Amino acid sequence: MASISPTHIVIATSLAIAAVVLPLGPVLLALPWLAVICWAYWRESKRQRLASTLLTYLTITTVVFVAAIVAPVKTVDRVLDTKVVLPKTEISLAEMNDDDSDNRWLSRYIRVGATQENAAQVIHFREREITLREFIETVETQSNLKHSVAHCGNGYSILYGGDCCFGLRMSEPRKSQWPPA
Numbered sequence: 022m023a024s025i026s027p028t029h030i031v032i033a034t035s036l037a038i039a040a041v042v043l044p045l046g047p048v049l050l051a052l053p054w055l056a057v058i059c060w061a062y063w064r065e066s067k068r069q070r071l072a073s074t075l076l077t078y079l080t081i082t083t084v085v086f087v088a089a090i091v092a093p094v095k096t097v098d099r100v101l102d103t104k105v106v107l108p109k110t111e112i113s114l115a116e117m118n119d120d121d122s123d124n125r126w127l128s129r130y131i132r133v134g135a136t137q138e139n140a141a142q143v144i145h146f147r148e149r150e151i152t153l154r155e156f157i158e159t160v161e162t163q164s165n166l167k168h169s170v171a172h173c174g175n176g177y178s179i180l181y182g183g184d185c186c187f188g189l190r191m192s193e194p195r196k197s198q199w200p201p202a
Contacts, residue, residue, distance in 0.1 A: 025077050026070070032057055033078045037085035041179040054082075086179060095182040097170050100189075101154040107146055114164060115140035134192035139164060153189070166191040 036057065040050045058078060065074040118135035131153075144163050146156075157168045168191050172183025 025073055026065075029061060029065075029074050029077050030081065033081040034085065037082040040082075041085060041089035044178050047179065089180040092180055094180065097172065097182055100170070101152065101157070103153050105151055105153050105156050107149045107151070107156075110146045110149060111143050112146070113141060113143050114166070117144075117160075130188035132188065132190045132192075133160070134166065134190065136193065139166075139193075157189070157191070160191055165193055167194050 036050060036054050040047050040054070043049060058075070061074045061078065062071060065071045114133060114135035117133035118140070142164055144160055146159055151159075160166055161168065168189055170183075171188050171190065177183050
């Protein structure tokens, strides 16, 4: 049986870790990764270790990518775990949509899109101090609003996700009209 070179293990691990940590890593490291694969092909095809070497690169890269995808260190997760202090436990969607800066209890990065149809709907929270994640879950289960989180894609990495959080928007889902009339 052909042995796997420790050099290939180190190179594959280094490239995979760099790809998941660096902003736009998968895009920026595609060319170096392909260059290393070509080098490994040229080097290992002479030694009849090509299949095991390529399998090593693919396996290590897959394991590192999957670990990074499920890692609990995403920027959006950190934002969703912040505390929100509500003025009361029963709040209408119109009150959440209030943009009066003197009475703004929600962060300026949180927008609740109340319409004329749902403005009077009252949301019941279990307590006044909750996480943003609990706020979203409560509003989504008691209304037809759905959330979306905006973030910048420039610093996106597989490990951390978007590098910043521009805000949370809660609005009615778009009604798809497909095929167009």
